[in-house]
Amino acid sequence: xxxxxxxxxxxxxxAMWVAARLLGSPGLEVVAIGIAALxxxxxFAAKRGARHILxxxxxxDVRVTPGSRVTVTLDLENRxxxxxxxxLLEDRLPTPLGRAARLVIGAIRxxxxxxxxxxxxxxxxxxxxxxxxxVDVSDPFAxxxxxxxxPDRDELLVTPEVEDxxxxxxxxxxxSFGASRARQLFRTGEEYYTMRQYQExxxxxxxxxxxxxxxxxxxxxxxxxxxxxxxxxxxDTRAAGLGRTHTPAFERGVSVAASVGVLLAHHGFxxxxxxxxxxAAALSEERFLDALTGISHAEVRSIGPALAHMRSGSSPDTxxxxxxxxxxPAELGSLIRAGAxxxxxLAVLIYPTDPDRLPPERQAQIEGRASxxxxxxxxAGWDVIVLPPSMxxxxxxxxxLERPLARIV
Amino acid sequence: MAHAAGTxxxxxxxxxLFAALLLAAATALAFGRVFLGTSTTMKLLGAAIAAAGLAVxxxxxxxxxxxxxxxxxxxxxxxxxxxxxxTWYGLPTGDTLRxxxxxxxxxGEQARIQAAPAEPIGPLLLAAVVSLWAAVFSAHALAFxxxxxxxxxxxxxxxxxxxxxxxxxxxxxxxxxxFLAAALLVVFADGLxxxxxxxxxxxxxxxxxxxxxxxxxRRLALTALGVAVLSPIVVPGFGSKALVDFGTPAxxxxxxxxxxxxxx
Numbered sequence: 170x171x172x173x174x175x176x177x178x179x180x181x182x183x184a185m186w187v188a189a190r191l192l193g194s195p196g197l198e199v200v201a202i203g204i205a206a207l208x209x210x211x212x213f214a215a216k217r218g219a220r221h222i223l224x225x226x227x228x229x230d231v232r233v234t235p236g237s238r239v240t241v242t243l244d245l246e247n248r249x250x251x252x253x254x255x256x257l258l259e260d261r262l263p264t265p266l267g268r269a270a271r272l273v274i275g276a277i278r279x280x281x282x283x284x285x286x287x288x289x290x291x292x293x294x295x296x297x298x299x300x301x302x303x304v305d306v307s308d309p310f311a312x313x314x315x316x317x318x319x320p321d322r323d324e325l326l327v328t329p330e331v332e333d334x335x336x337x338x339x340x341x342x343x344x345s346f347g348a349s350r351a352r353q354l355f356r357t358g359e360e361y362y363t364m365r366q367y368q369e370x371x372x373x374x375x376x377x378x379x380x381x382x383x384x385x386x387x388x389x390x391x392x393x394x395x396x397x398x399x400x401x402x403x404x405d406t407r408a409a410g411l412g413r414t415h416t417p418a419f420e421r422g423v424s425v426a427a428s429v430g431v432l433l434a435h436h437g438f439x440x441x442x443x444x445x446x447x448x449a450a451a452l453s454e455e456r457f458l459d460a461l462t463g464i465s466h467a468e469v470r471s472i473g474p475a476l477a478h479m480r481s482g483s484s485p486d487t488x489x490x491x492x493x494x495x496x497x498p499a500e501l502g503s504l505i506r507a508g509a510x511x512x513x514x515l516a517v518l519i520y521p522t523d524p525d526r527l528p529p530e531r532q533a534q535i536e537g538r539a540s541x542x543x544x545x546x547x548x549a550g551w552d553v554i555v556l557p558p559s560m561x562x563x564x565x566x567x568x569x570l571e572r573p574l575a576r577i578v
Numbered sequence: 579m580a581h582a583a584g585t586x587x588x589x590x591x592x593x594x595l596f597a598a599l600l601l602a603a604a605t606a607l608a609f610g611r612v613f614l615g616t617s618t619t620m621k622l623l624g625a626a627i628a629a630a631g632l633a634v635x636x637x638x639x640x641x642x643x644x645x646x647x648x649x650x651x652x653x654x655x656x657x658x659x660x661x662x663x664x665t666w667y668g669l670p671t672g673d674t675l676r677x678x679x680x681x682x683x684x685x686g687e688q689a690r691i692q693a694a695p696a697e698p699i700g701p702l703l704l705a706a707v708v709s710l711w712a713a714v715f716s717a718h719a720l721a722f723x724x725x726x727x728x729x730x731x732x733x734x735x736x737x738x739x740x741x742x743x744x745x746x747x748x749x750x751x752x753x754x755x756x757f758l759a760a761a762l763l764v765v766f767a768d769g770l771x772x773x774x775x776x777x778x779x780x781x782x783x784x785x786x787x788x789x790x791x792x793x794x795x796r797r798l799a800l801t802a803l804g805v806a807v808l809s810p811i812v813v814p815g816f817g818s819k820a821l822v823d824f825g826t827p828a829x830x831x832x833x834x835x836x837x838x839x840x841x842x
Contacts, residue, residue, distance in 0.1 A: 189739065192743050194738070194739040195751060195754065195816065196738045196751065199755055199757075199809060199810075200758045200761060200806070203762070203803060203806030204761060206801075207762065207802045214794070254794045257776050258777075271776055272777050273777050273779040273780065274779075274781070275790040275791060287778075308794065309794040311772050
């Protein structure tokens with residue numbers, strides 16, 4: 170109850186009182202009694218004031234992107250019969266969000282609400298639990314500490330960084346290659362798909378008169394927009410590939426998966442997310458981002474089982490986005506086989522480490538592996554983007570030189 | 579909604595200044611009782627306030643500069659209060675220094691032969707001014723520079739206790755109460771600084787956190803003062819004789835020699 174300082178004051182008062190008795194100094198005795206009494210009175214007042222204090226935490230936004238500012242408001246209410254003195258608040262935060270937030274609230278009169286706030290700027294994705302909140306009720310002389318703990322915790326979701334891939338390209342990188350890439354990937358909307366017999370209820374404007382003339386039956390054209398295409402984003406979470414959670418390459422991979430996934434969702438695709446250790450499942454855009462928010466690396470060494478599972482769910486009207494480190498030659502074959510059943514295929518290969526920072530032999534090795542993977546995948550009909558972890562996907566998304574081989578073969 | 583309202587440095591300095599001045603004044607008034615007449619007490623009060631003012635004025639400077647300034651102030655105070663005739667327009671001269679050295683040599687002897695309350699003769703007044711000045715300066719340094727308010731109270735409280743022990747007068751808790759008020763203000767100023775070190779301060783009070791905390795502090799301080807002032811009634815043996823007699827000269831005390839030779 171008494172803080173260390175309060176105990177010191179009390180003991181000093183007692184020592185003064187003993188000295189006053191020894192010396193026969195009534196003045197000193199008065200001082201001693203007053204000083205010794207002060208911490209006891211302060212403790213009594215603090216205890217009365219701390220009887221009914223309510224605290225509630227509110228977040229300005231529970232889902233934010235990295236770098237956004239979140240305001241955390243603390244609502245305090247004093248339901249005690251007397252005014253409180255100082256309230257020393259400590260809202261404990263997860264380590265990535267920084268040190269615990271500390272605030273001091275001045276006196277709150279009885280029955281009065283007060284608000285105080287602090288801001289957070291989360292820099293990395295994740296699910297963060299804010300709290301618990303600890304309130305130390307003190308007195309005006311700061312001699313007492315009466316600790317109240319409020320165990321309520323609030324979740325803050327910091328979703329991965331989502332790049333706007335639909336934005337206009339940088340003029341320096343060509344006028345419209347980004348749109349072209351999007352068309353490649355989303356070659357479904359408003360495009361001819363098949364011809365079928367007219368059924369009651371079909372739009373008469375879609376009757377294809379040349380086919381009617383040829384077959385003698387009412388035929389209509391069905392384009393892909395009437396079917397709901399799906400997009401599978403597969404993220405290779407192996408620690409042996411892109412590294413462990415929160416390493417630059419892994420986080421770049423999460424951001425790439427999120428950016429492409431959001432783009433697919435915005436184009437009307439049914440979105441599915443698969444990882445090395447989780448089978449592909451259909452998700453809404455929000456749940457997709459939530460899943461990526463909490464994603465972490467997997468310790469499995471082989472990607473084979475995951476690719477086999479992915480292959481079993483393939484279909485021609487499903488676009489595949491494969492996010493991984495440049496695969497080793499032994500894995501290329503199974504990757505190409507797994508992707509064979511999909512429609513459009515995009516591989517985003519991220520170097521585990523920036524090649525420029527590697528020794529020459531290691532740099533040559535990793536770049537050679539990426540080149541080989543690009544060549545093999547492009548020959549199999551894949552679109553390939555290779556990124557160092559420090560580069561944003563947007564910078565390569567609009568670059569036409571990314572798939573020179575695909576255009577040749 | 580509350581707003582960030584930490585006590586400004588100016589407010590905090592004002593609280594510190596007021597606490598230092600009150601402590602100096604309480605010490606001077608309590609200690610001045612050892613001299614006959616109120617004019618000497620007033621002179622000591624002036625010296626104490628000057629010492630506190632100088633200490634606060636140099637609070638943000640280095641301790642060395644502050645000590646030098648305080649030393650110069652002490653020399654001026656000694657010249658003006660103890661040896662006014664030796665100064666040149668209030669400034670100490672060589673004569674002042676010589677007079678002070680001569681008086682210092684006689685302090686011990688005069689302390690032995692004079693009974694309190696004493697005439698404000700040179701050697702005793704010199705000792706009083708120097709001790710009071712040093713007590714006030716060190717109290718400020720310990721309480722506000724070093725952040726140890728309780729340690730800071732020791733030098734001035736020693737002077738208060740000294741006055742009590744040498745005076746054979748009716749118990750007057752007034753001086754003790756005044757000193758206690760000053761001591762509580764010192765503890766409050768330090769507590770305010772410590773609380774503000776915890777984190778940003780929020781308050782909806784118009785006068786800021788010092789104002790709102792001040793209200794609570796006043797209540798607590800008045801209660802503590804009330805308890806202290808009423809203590810003569812409730813505390814048994816209040817104002818009784820010293821348990822240890824420091825006043826009697828050593829040669830007059832009754833002593834037992836452990837090396838007693840018991841012979842027939």
